[in-house]
Amino acid sequence: MKLTKIFFIFIAGLSGITLSISSQAQSFPNHAIKYIIPFPAGGATDNVGRPVAAEITKSAGWNVIIENKPGAGANIGADYVAKSNPDGYTWLMASVGTHGINQPLYTQGGNKLSFDPIKDFTPITLVAELPNVLVLNVAFAEKNKINTVKDLIAYARANPGKINMASSGSGTSIHMAGELFKSMTKTYMVHLPYKGSPPAVTDLIAGNTDLMFDNLPSSINFIRAGKLKAIAVTSSKRSPLFPDLPTIAEAGDLPGYEATSWFGIVIPAKTPPDIAAKISEVVIKAVKSQAVRDQLMSIGAEPVGNTNEQFGEYIKKEIAKWGKVVKDSGAKVD
Numbered sequence: 001m002k003l004t005k006i007f008f009i010f011i012a013g014l015s016g017i018t019l020s021i022s023s024q025a026q027s028f029p030n031h032a033i034k035y036i037i038p039f040p041a042g043g044a045t046d047n048v049g050r051p052v053a054a055e056i057t058k059s060a061g062w063n064v065i066i067e068n069k070p071g072a073g074a075n076i077g078a079d080y081v082a083k084s085n086p087d088g089y090t091w092l093m094a095s096v097g098t099h100g101i102n103q104p105l106y107t108q109g110g111n112k113l114s115f116d117p118i119k120d121f122t123p124i125t126l127v128a129e130l131p132n133v134l135v136l137n138v139a140f141a142e143k144n145k146i147n148t149v150k151d152l153i154a155y156a157r158a159n160p161g162k163i164n165m166a167s168s169g170s171g172t173s174i175h176m177a178g179e180l181f182k183s184m185t186k187t188y189m190v191h192l193p194y195k196g197s198p199p200a201v202t203d204l205i206a207g208n209t210d211l212m213f214d215n216l217p218s219s220i221n222f223i224r225a226g227k228l229k230a231i232a233v234t235s236s237k238r239s240p241l242f243p244d245l246p247t248i249a250e251a252g253d254l255p256g257y258e259a260t261s262w263f264g265i266v267i268p269a270k271t272p273p274d275i276a277a278k279i280s281e282v283v284i285k286a287v288k289s290q291a292v293r294d295q296l297m298s299i300g301a302e303p304v305g306n307t308n309e310q311f312g313e314y315i316k317k318e319i320a321k322w323g324k325v326v327k328d329s330g331a332k333v334d
Helices: 002-027 044-062 070-080 097-106 138-142 149-158 173-185 197-206 216-224 273-287 290-298 307-327
Strands: 033-037 064-067 092-096 121-137 163-168 190-191 211-215 228-233 260-268
Touching: 002 273, 033 044, 033 070, 033 216, 044 064, 044 121, 044 211, 044 216, 044 260, 044 273, 044 290, 064 197, 064 290, 070 092, 070 197, 070 273, 092 097, 092 121, 092 163, 092 273, 097 260, 097 307, 121 138, 121 149, 121 173, 121 197, 121 216, 121 273, 121 307, 149 173, 163 173, 163 197, 173 190, 173 211, 173 260, 190 290, 197 211, 197 216, 211 216, 216 228, 260 273, 260 307, 273 290
Parallel strands: 033 064, 033 092, 163 190, 163 211
Antiparallel strands: 092 260, 121 211, 121 228, 121 260
């Protein structure tokens, strides 16, 4: 009798837990969601993340509040979310940096990231992919007669260490696109990491740095205004927004060169599965909406909106891919 009673108490307890979790999912969300973007406002990550948040608020009625938390190649924001309460109320706009490049790049000489991009997060969806663009300070390009990728390679080889290469931070796609270029062209340029694209682009326009492999969204208006000189994109194919702009692979005679950026939403690991599923449903619907697609495509980004399983596999492949690039290029954290 005692064993039977204990068994029924145990089953009742499990049922209570199940009902409690189900109840949480049904009432989710009952307060504001904090959406962490680990770069400053105005950069590509921010420009991709905001339309999604706005659409979710409009279509689902969820109060999604964006908080920019930049620093350490986006590791500060990623670490914050990794250590947040796994209740579905804290999201991260992950990137190729936080969930592709940083683990192999920062795990050198006994160092270790404060978070694990696989174990500490639950993937929601890949929001968008986009190319980077090789942009130069206009005066620097004119002074040194650099109009093509081959011109840049020739100048860099003749002037090792005299070119300053800005980036949005160590470990970002902007940094690694430059490192891959340096490795494949056997050139040396001084890396100058910033806390995001906006301050880096500002200094590039002012002439305090010479060039940058920037995310297309944060440079697009300056290219169109003639404030930056674009000579190539880093993707394997040309951008529809700049069809006359060649790829680095074709313009520099560098077959195999490709360094694109991507952005996706992840939440803390151990978030209840039904809450994670509810978030996935709403986010994917927003990414696939015509309003978000139009906004993302207008800045050169390609909307995706895949499943959390597909996004999880994508992240694993990106870590393996960039691990090889870090090793082959000898890239280091500055």
